[in-house]
Amino acid sequence: MVNKPRSPVSLALLVIFLCAGVSGAMAQRASATPVPAVLVRATAEVAPVNLPRPTLPPPTIVLAPARLSALPSAGEVNARALPDVESELLGTIVSGTAYPALRNYFRWYEFRYDxxxxxxxxxxxxxxxxxxxxxxxxxIDDFSAIASGNADDSSLVEDRTIELATAPANSAESGAVLASTPLPTFTPPSVTQSPGGSQLRIVASDAPSAPTVPPILPILALGGLGILGLLISLLRA
Structure with missing residues (x-):
């Protein structure tokens, strides 16, 4: 069998197809996205360490100097606002709970109650x-001291005495005290003049006035003088 020589056109087409195939393969390689490789490394397991827990000290309970609690046989004991069976009922206390005792009034006891x-x-x-x-x-022996306040020292009213310092009358200190203390002032009655003349009108004030003579006495005196003159004239006649 004798091979025939290929024509130039077929050779050109073959070259074009080969170039197209090579360029397509290169384009696919260039556009491919690389996939990151995930490497799994083995980690050594750490055994848990049991650390000792800190121990807290027990809480300190401060007890009141004097305390009271209900008797086991009494059950629920009434707590009242005042030492009186008729006073307001505030609640009850039971055995097993201690309360700070504050004051005593005869057979009654005051305690701190929240x-x-x-x-x-x-x-x-x-x-x-x-x-x-x-x-x-x-x-406490006086009931009025109970109503004055609670047993706290901050709520008790303290009696305080104010001392006033006195100085001799002729000393400089007495003059300073008198100068610093305002004295009461007296306002005299106002005097007004009437427009018709020089007659003065005195306006009454709150100041005390001199005692006045009843008007009947001058009348009786004038009447007595008239009668006496009439008798004298009759005797002369």
């Missing part, structure tokens, strides 16, 4: 038991 508007309440002494330093409980 449910009270004033912060304190009263309870009958036969229904509670006391513990602690009982000398710290203030004893």
């Amino acid at each position: 449910l009270s508007p004033s912060g304190t309440a009263w309870v009958y002494g036969d229904l509670v038991e006391l513990e602690g330093d009982l000398s710290q409980i203030q004893v």
